[in-house]
Amino acid sequence: MRMLFAPLLFILALGADAAHAWEPRAEKVVDNVYAIVGPLGQRSAENDGLNANFGFVVTPHGVVLIDSGASRLGAQKLEAAIRKITQQPVRWVVNTGSQDHRWLGNAYFASKGAEVVALARTAATQAEYGAQHMEGLKRFLGKRLDGTQPLPAPKAVEAGTLELGGETLELAYTDAHFPGDAWVWLPKHGVMFSGDLVYVDRLLGVLPWSSVRSGQRAFHALAALKPARIVPGHGRVCDLAQAQRETGDYYDFLVAQVGAAAKEMEPMGATLDRYADLPEFRHLKNYGDLHRANMNRAFIEFESQ
């Protein structure tokens, strides 16, 4: 029995891997700026936790990578996707956040000589959440997480302008999804890497440590920059109008309706029931799973202020 089944299971396992493995692919946004758009679903062994967006800028002095993936193997997949566009090495990694897929590939790129940069509070939150994110990822990635070392960005900078390889990157805090989350704005190209501030195609998630108030404020600041293209945290590369409809308007709703009800001390259950069905957002993926929990957390944030 054992001799018969073991090789069969082995072959089936290999087949499943090969058939479903998700390989990242770089797409040009504009000029020398590229995006890698990850799948909208959950982390898995097949996608190596790359269920988010990444990006890079090719310069004559090397590649600037924005966010490094969720694991050592995920980082290698990102590197392979970059390699199809340029032979330049990744010389800098800039992290927009502290959620697993934003930075757990840092150690891999650092081991190959890249300098890893983030805003100070982004790096601090990475250090704070690192162990918890590794635990969580293990459930989804299993053995494919082996060899991954959490490395909070060693070069922590204050909000401001980075000049890397002749490119200007402006980092600013958004503090929306995780405390210390940031965006990377490329003024010369009119491209915004929003990190987990903007979600399109799927509903954004409000977590217990997220801030709806900060998200709304940051989105208004993003809109004022009038980016030509936005590489959102999740979902396809988009323009400002789509980001406004699918993220900006939702933050405005959470603040103006749910937040206002909380401040008026209206009952939470009745408030959530009243806004349970919102036709302008219900086409977004994950709406059914996230919308009520998002309102719940927004309510709590405003109730306590």
Ligand SMILES: [Zn+2]
């Ligand atoms: Zn994310």
